[in-house]
Amino acid sequence: MGELLTVKTNTELKESDKAEIDRLIEQTIAWHSKNGAMIIKLTMDSVTALTASESRAKELAQQSFFKRAWNNLTGKNQKIRAQIDVDVSRVQYASQQMIQKLAEQNLLTFDLITAVNNKLNTLVLEIDEEFNQIYRVLGAFFKQTRSDVVQLENRLDKVERNLELLNWKATIEYQMYDGKEYAYLPDMEKIICIANDFLHKTKGIWSTTDLMLLKSTLAELGLSIKQSISARSFYQSLSEKPILIERLFDGISLDSLLAVEPYQAPVLKGIEKTLKLHSEEKYILESVKEQLHLAGVSCNERDIQLSLVHQYLKNHAYMNSDVEVNLFDFVVELLVDLNMIHTAVVIPEESGVENKKRKVAGDYDLSLIDMGENRLDVIEAVKNICEISLIEAKECINHVPSTILSRVTKKQANEARDILIAAGAKVIVKTYIENVHIVTALKDGYVKLKAQGNFVRVGEYVQKGTILAEISDVELTKPKPPSFLTGGVLSNHSKLRSTVSGKVSSLLVQNGEKVVQSQPIMVILIEA
Structure with a gap:
C-alpha cells in the first residue's frame, strides 16, 4: 500500500x-x-x-x-x-x-x-x-x-459462491415491475429495481466478485455500463415518477438516514430532500413559485425542485449533481449508500447527554417519538433527566425520533419515560439492539384503528404489506360507505400499510383522532 x-x-x-x-x-x-x-x-x-x-x-x-x-x-x-x-x-x-x-x-x-x-x-x-x-x-x-x-x-481461493445471487441473475429477465419485465423498463427503473434486489439478495454483504456479477447483470438487461449518468438526471426520474422512491427503499428502513450527514451519502440525501419538498418543505417550493409568478416569470415546478435539490447538495454535500459518472460506478455508490442505512448501528452524537448516559450501563434505550404541543416542557424535562444545559437539551431533540437515554437500566428508562409523558411527549422504551420504525400519516384526515380485526393491535407481529390503519377524509362518527370493499379503495380513504416486518410496540394516536400528514401513528420494532 x-x-x-x-x-x-x-x-x-x-x-x-x-x-x-x-x-x-x-x-x-x-x-x-x-x-x-x-x-x-x-x-x-x-x-x-x-x-x-x-x-x-x-x-x-x-x-x-x-x-x-x-x-x-x-x-x-x-x-x-x-x-x-x-x-x-x-x-x-x-x-x-x-x-x-x-x-x-x-x-x-x-x-x-x-x-x-x-x-x-x-x-x-x-x-x-x-x-x-x-x-x-x-x-x-x-x-x-x-x-x-x-x-x-x-x-484468494474462494470456492463459495452466492447461489441465491446466481439464481437471481439467471432469472433476471423474467422479473417484473409495474407490469413489465425488467428488460423493457426505462433505464432508471432498471437501476432502481436491480439495486434494491441486489441489496436484499446479498443481505448487504457482498464481494468484489458479486459486484462483477452485478455488472454483467446490468449489461444483460441492456444497460450500457460504460455510459455516463448524473445525479440530477436520477432525481429527475424520481420526480417524474415518485413511486420509484418507494421501490428503491422497499424493505429498507429510513430511520437511520436522519443520522447521516449530506456529504456521507449525497445520493440518498438528495432523495430525502426531494421527499421533503413534497411534504414538510413544500412551502419553500411554493414560495419560489409565488415570487416567480409575481415577477411575471413562467416556471416549471419540477425544474425548480431539481434546482433546489442541486443547490442543497452543493452547499451541504459539496457535490455538483450535474457532473456525470460511469453508470456502473453510480449503481455501486447507490448500493453503498443504501447499505449504510440498511445495516446501520446507530451511534449517537456526542453531547452532554451522552456523557451522562455512560455513567450507568444497561440494556435499554429511551427514544423520543413526538414532542407534542408543550415543546418547552419537554426540553426542560430532557434537561433535568440528562443533567445538561437547556441549549444541549434543545439540540438533542431537534430531530425526532431522537434517542434521549442509551444503555440504561429498565428502571431508569421507565422513570424518564414517565417524566416525559407527563410533559406531553410521546416516547418508547426498547432494548438497545432493537431498531425502531415510525409509521406516519400519509395525509391529513381521521385515523381508523379498529375495524373487526382488520387492523393491528399493540404486541402483534406484522409483515411488510400488512394493513395497519386507515386515514379517512371524514369523521368516523359520520355515516359513510364501507371502506374495505374487495378489489378497490375508495377515493376518500387511504390504507396505511407496513413497509417493514416486526412487532407493533405502541400506538401514538387514538381511534378517530384527527391527524396531519407525517404525524407519527404507531411504532414498530423491526425484526433483526
Whole structure:
C-alpha cells in the first residue's frame, strides 16, 4: 500500500501530537471495524475534510467522526480532540491518517472506494490550488487502492459462491415491475429495481466478485455500463415518477438516514430532500413559485425542485449533481449508500447527554417519538433527566425520533419515560439492539384503528404489506360507505400499510383522532 499525501499545513505538528492522534485513530477503527456503516462514514468524513477549505474543515470537525467516534475520551485525549476541533492542521492530519490506516487494515472495499471516487469526481472544487492538488493526489491513491483490492481478492481461493445471487441473475429477465419485465423498463427503473434486489439478495454483504456479477447483470438487461449518468438526471426520474422512491427503499428502513450527514451519502440525501419538498418543505417550493409568478416569470415546478435539490447538495454535500459518472460506478455508490442505512448501528452524537448516559450501563434505550404541543416542557424535562444545559437539551431533540437515554437500566428508562409523558411527549422504551420504525400519516384526515380485526393491535407481529390503519377524509362518527370493499379503495380513504416486518410496540394516536400528514401513528420494532 503506497503512502498517502503528506498534507502541507501552515502549522507543523509536534511528533507527540501526531502520536496521540494516531493512537486515537487506531482506537476508533478498533471500535468500529465490524460496523460497515460506520467505516463508510469515517471514510467519507475524512475525504471531505481533506478536500475542504479552512472554514469548511473547521465546520466539519464539529460534526464528523471527530465528534461521533471519539465521544468518550477523557483527560489528555480529550484535550487533543479539542485541539483537533479548532486546528485545520490537525483536522487534515487526522483525516489523512484515518484513510491510510483503513487502507492498511483492508477496510476500504471495492464498492466503498468506487463511491469515494464518485465523490471526488463530483466534488465542488475550491479556488485554492493547494486543495485541488490534494484532490488529485487522493484520486490517484484511491484508484491504486481499488486495483490492489481486486488483485488481493483474485489471489484468494474462494470456492463459495452466492447461489441465491446466481439464481437471481439467471432469472433476471423474467422479473417484473409495474407490469413489465425488467428488460423493457426505462433505464432508471432498471437501476432502481436491480439495486434494491441486489441489496436484499446479498443481505448487504457482498464481494468484489458479486459486484462483477452485478455488472454483467446490468449489461444483460441492456444497460450500457460504460455510459455516463448524473445525479440530477436520477432525481429527475424520481420526480417524474415518485413511486420509484418507494421501490428503491422497499424493505429498507429510513430511520437511520436522519443520522447521516449530506456529504456521507449525497445520493440518498438528495432523495430525502426531494421527499421533503413534497411534504414538510413544500412551502419553500411554493414560495419560489409565488415570487416567480409575481415577477411575471413562467416556471416549471419540477425544474425548480431539481434546482433546489442541486443547490442543497452543493452547499451541504459539496457535490455538483450535474457532473456525470460511469453508470456502473453510480449503481455501486447507490448500493453503498443504501447499505449504510440498511445495516446501520446507530451511534449517537456526542453531547452532554451522552456523557451522562455512560455513567450507568444497561440494556435499554429511551427514544423520543413526538414532542407534542408543550415543546418547552419537554426540553426542560430532557434537561433535568440528562443533567445538561437547556441549549444541549434543545439540540438533542431537534430531530425526532431522537434517542434521549442509551444503555440504561429498565428502571431508569421507565422513570424518564414517565417524566416525559407527563410533559406531553410521546416516547418508547426498547432494548438497545432493537431498531425502531415510525409509521406516519400519509395525509391529513381521521385515523381508523379498529375495524373487526382488520387492523393491528399493540404486541402483534406484522409483515411488510400488512394493513395497519386507515386515514379517512371524514369523521368516523359520520355515516359513510364501507371502506374495505374487495378489489378497490375508495377515493376518500387511504390504507396505511407496513413497509417493514416486526412487532407493533405502541400506538401514538387514538381511534378517530384527527391527524396531519407525517404525524407519527404507531411504532414498530423491526425484526433483526
